[in-house]
Amino acid sequence: MIHFFGSQDTKIYAVQAKAELSEETTNKLIWLFGNQPKIEASAIDAFFIGPRATMITPWSTNAVEITQNMGIEGIIRIEEFVAGKAEFDPMLSQEYSKLDQAVYTIDIEPEDIKAIEDIQAYNEQEGLALSEEEVEYLESVAERIGRPLTDSEVFGFSQVNSEHCRHKIFNGTFVIDGKTMPSSLFKMIRKTSEENPNEIVSAYKDNVAFVKGPKATQFAPATADKPDFYTEKEFDSVLSLKAETHNFPTTVEPFNGAATGAGGEIRDRLAGGQGSLPLAGTAVYMTAYSRLKEERPWEDAMPARKWLYQTPIDILIKASNGASDFGNKFGQPLIAGSVLTFEHDEAGRKLGFDKVIMQAGGIGYGKKQQALKEKPETGDKIVILGGDNYRIGMGGAAVSSADTGAFSSGIELNAIQRSNPEMQKRAANAIRGMVESDENTIVSIHDHGAGGHLNCLSELVEETGGLIDLDKLPVGDPTLSAKEIIGNESQERMGLVIGAEEIKTLKTIADRERSPMYEVGDVTGDHRFTFKSATTGAAPMDLAMNDMFGSSPKTVMVDSKIHRIYSDVSYSLENFHEYLENVLQLEAVACKDWLTNKVDRCVGGRVAKQQCVGSLQLPLNNVGVMALDFKSSNGIATSIGHSPVSGLIDPVAGSKNSIAEALTNIVWAPLEKGLKSVSLSANWMWPCNNAGEDARLYEAVEAVSEFAIALGINVPTGKDSLSMKQKYPEGDVLAPGTVIISAAGSCDDINRVVEPVLDAEAGSIYYLNLSQDNFKLGGSSFAQIQNKVGMEAPSIKDDAAFATAFNTLQSLIRQDLVAAGHDVASGGLITTLLELCFAENKLGASVDFSAFTEQDIIKILFAENAGVVVQATDDAAFEAALTENKVEFFKVGSANTSDELLIKKDSVEIGLNIPSLRRKWFETSYLLDQKQTANGLAEDRYNNFDQQDLKFEFPKHFTGIKPTIDASKPRPKAAILREKGSNSEREMANAMYLAGFDVKDVHMTDLITGRETLEDIQFIGAVGGFSNSDVLGSAKGWAGAFLYNEKANKALKDFFARPDTLSVGICNGCQLFVELDLINPEHNEKPKMLHNDSHKHESGFTSVKIEKNDSVMLSTLEGATLGVWISHGEGKFELPLSEKEYNIVAKYGYDAYPANPNGSSYNTAMMTDKTGRHLVTMPHIERSIFQWNWANYPKGRKDEVSPWIEAFENARKWIEKQLT
Secondary structure (H helix, E strand, O other), X not given: OEEEEEEOOOEEEEEEEOOOOOHHHHHHHHHHOOOOOEEOOOOEOXXXXXXXXXXXXXXXXXXXXXXXXXXXXXXXXXXXXXXXXXXXXXXXXXXXXXXXXXXXXXXXXXXXXXXXXXXXXXXXXXXXXXXXXXXXXXXXXXXXXXXXXXXXXXXXXXXXXXXXXXXXXXXXXXXXXXXXOOOOHHHHHHHHHHHOOOOEEEOOOXXXXXXXXXXXXXXXXXXXXXXXEEEEEXXXXXXXXXXXXXXXXXXXXXXXXXXXXXXXXXXXXXXXOOOOEEEEEEEEEEEOOOOOOOOOHHHOOOOOOOOOOOOHHHHHHHHHHHHXXXXXXXXXXXXXXXXXXXXXXXXOEEEEXXXXXXXXXXXXXXXXXXXXXXXXXXXXXXXXXXXXXXXXXXXXXXXXXXXXXXXXXXXXXXXXXXXXXXXXXXXXXXXXXXXXXXXXXXXXXXXXXXXXXXXXXXXXXXXXXXXXXXXXXXXXXXXXXXXXXXXXXXXXXXXXXXXXXXXXXXXXXXXXXXXXXXXXXXXXXXXXXXXXXXXXXXXXXXXXXXXXXXXXXXXXXXXXXXXXXXXXXXXXXXXXXXXXXXXXXXXXXXXXXXXXXXXXXXXXXXXXXXXXXOOOOEEOOOOEEEEOOXXXXXXXXXXXXOOHHHHHHOHHHHHHHHHHHHHHHHOOOOXXXXXXXXXXXXXXXXXXXXXXXXXXXXXXXXXXXXXXXXXXXXXXXXXXXXXXXXXXXXXXXXXXXEEEEEEEEEEOOHHHOOOOOOOOOOOOEEEEOOOOOOOOOOOOHHHHOOOOOOOOOOOOOOHHHHHHHHHHHHHHHHOOOEEEEEXXXXXXXXXXXXXHHHOOOOXXXXXXXXXXXXXXXXXXXXXXXXXXXXXXXXXXXXXXXXHHOOOOOEEEEEEEOOOEEEEEEOOEEEEEEXXXXXXXXXXXXXXXXXXXXXXXHHXXXXXXXXXXOOOOEOOOOOOOOOOOOOOXXXXXXXXXXXXXXXXXXXXXXXXHHHOOOEEXXXXXXXXXXXXXXXXXXXXXXXXXXXXXXXXOOOOHHHHHHHHOOHHHHHHHHHHHHOOOOEEEEEXXXXXXXXXXXXXXXXXXXXXXXXXXXXXXXXXXXXXXXXXOOXXXXXXXXXXXXXXXXXXXXXXXXXXXXXXXXXXEEEEEOOOOOOOOOOOOHHHEEEEEOOOOOEEEEOOEHHHOOOHHHOOOOOOOOOOOOOOOHHHHHHHHHHHHHHHO
């Protein structure tokens, strides 16, 4: 039975239920749908846009769960249908001419298990990408076991042995120009770790690489299976590094493709050893030219194609929306990234990132004692955590191993993904509970991705064998065949092995976290891999492990070198200003604010350095840094490097430049052992099996190996995607062979990270040419704007000198001899110098290159030779250190307050106006922002971004010293309240703990079951995040769980009725308390929290001014203007009464967008109830507790804590008074 709610003129909610709805259920649903009425009709004749009928959306999954948490039974599916005809994405939606009782009907019967007699025909029909040799191998297996293989077995083999999963090219033999090469690609990469093991704990054999980390302090509840108090425990850490690409799914459907790329990479970092924890993410996007506006001559040389699925603009916007959305909702900050657009047509060969690159990378940590997987034993249980099975990615691994456009669109549409970050968060929380316990009893763990259960579970039991009960696998779509159940690629799931006795603890934790958990099978020890139905006896798969993993013949790549010469650049100095303005508009060089303004860069409270910097908060930082804990100054730094265009000219230079770029970015964070602390991930995207490309790949890999070995570092992880070609009817477009390098290392002083902002009062500016090469324009952005690649690309000429310069810079940073620094990369030296001036108003520089032997000023300014620009704090000491270490340097100038960059080279003088060039640099971001921001606010951002400098005023009494807690007194009791989808509990708990509270972890399941009553709690914090993924409105589902569950309702009502209690609701917690009407219950007209005026997630470091107030927590901060993080999608306070009716405690530092990120009434940022005891705030004060949390902090201060700690201290002091 399908019931309709809403209005047929705007939006309909179609509710599929098992029966008629009772009056009570109907009233609950009317409340849930924002007081939208039930339509008393069985059908609605009108046009609507809605989800594809065959795809139950994650939105529906969350909506149904909300109804369950409200005590409503029997709801199967809920979807939104928008009235009218409009543009829609056919990958995700379809048009309906009416809504009726058949709207969710799918006329597909689950297919029976098939015996495959003709494997080659099946291979072609299903697009399995099996080679001729693999087909022959499977035929021999069938002959040997005396029966035809099933469809699941053939499909399973294709997934598990796909290029995507088995890296056959990287393990293959290369024959180049008739000569067999001495090593496989993988052996060359492994050699880096053999020669330089350094700090490696685990490499090449797990979902992630682990390197040794410092001692760290775990801040977590004492136990995870019940409400418990937070404790601190020291442990030996390992640091994780991983990067994954999700190129094909992102090309087909960018939002979900990139979202699940980000999610898959997070799952990798959850699956290290016996379980590990993600900390922060990175992202890289490479596409064809965006064609944002007409006057871009470099975009006209190659005509726009008839794009197969999405335009480049669609991909840039939707993919970055998807990756951002996943991280935002999961609760992982994204702290570094990169963008490149490129096309080139020369000598009949078309190049471009038509098959896009979407790389999701990241860093994390684990416990050293859990860093290696254990071997499963017979009788151990096989468990799945997470979501249901859907028809997702059937053929994903195999299709990802083929050129896009090679298969029918039906097969390629199978690769459309389904993103549900909130479900993944629940599974992650269950794993976190095990990892953080004193004894983690997980034996082995693996992520679900390409190949689904087939790949995940087979790898878990590869050494032993396993029997999976088909009936126990969760099914979200009843039309799935056995093959689809075991092979689909539905995300948000983890597979693990755990002992039969220990499974109870995991089950209790999973139930508390609302993480679905399924005990699906047993470890057998018979070295067979079997899926079998316990009820019917049907076995879609039953193979010996060695048959499953196959002994397919080794791949042999035969190729010849082709030395391609690209036409060179030509130029004239008189056109310098035009060149510069064009370079500043390339997506690779231009401002990335359109990316950073929508992605959470503060969640978790441990972000020490993210993209944005300076009082203008522009995305210019070199390196991302995360704190390992809340107590020490230890962290982990990460950076990115790539140089595919220079690699077109010379693959060796491309590889070396990519590593050099990553290293000239990470060098600004003090690393525990200097360069030796660095490990790299190398991700290879290459159009293999095209003339000359396999030979180029071999050279490129060899160069990465040799350069890393020479530098004394290693490459313990990476991935490859070697079918980077897009096929069109009119011809193929090859993506330039690309290696993306992600660097990571242990940073032992997160307070000393150098930023790219010149200081007008500091010392001289220096240039270090780390390439030791002549200035060359090949492969540069300058060449790109002329539709050229160029003839000569710079490389690194002296590996040892590069390493010495790196370590010397590290030493100078430790001695506080570096005031500012920035790498030279996309856009060349001129871009570096401008960017060093961009992040502040009234900042300029004067430089003189007369000492350079190079006479060509264009080459000096636009060449992208690896190098750095550094500002010293003490010229003499700085120069002495460089001289002592034989590092060549050039003193080139000084900083000033002029707003001008003055460049001199012999008789040539060029004066540049920084504010106008900054606006030109911001223009591309503005044009992209227009595609994602509503109500003309992209223009407001463009007009205001350089007008809203951060300015702070600290309280006069503030000392910056951590609170001292009297250990002889009992600590008052606080609790954090969280729901499924919450992601900010740790930073809130830590702020409370630091201020002197004992802090209890309380989940909604604890309140609903009555395990927790809050009777002994004096202070509660409702935390930030995306409860129920914000489905049906932020905090609506969370509020429903309070309103319609008796025990939870009573616990909260009783708490707020007591006169001795305090509360704070932050972000999602603020939305909860406003939705529950806890702030202004005396008003007839209720305040609301609405979507930001921009209709997008807003992320930024802004400022708030604390008004005159009676707030218990904030009254002592009255008059202060403080920096604070914001990150929300529905943060607009809609206050219907006059301002005097509300206790508005804080307002944004500027009332215009983007400083006021949401358009709140009266510029409201924080409010209290009339007693001053209950505070709600959209800004994240709990993520702004330490000086290193702030993205911009008053110069010259060295504080242990920021003024925001006072809010939590005030809470403790007030409660202590109530107790005396």
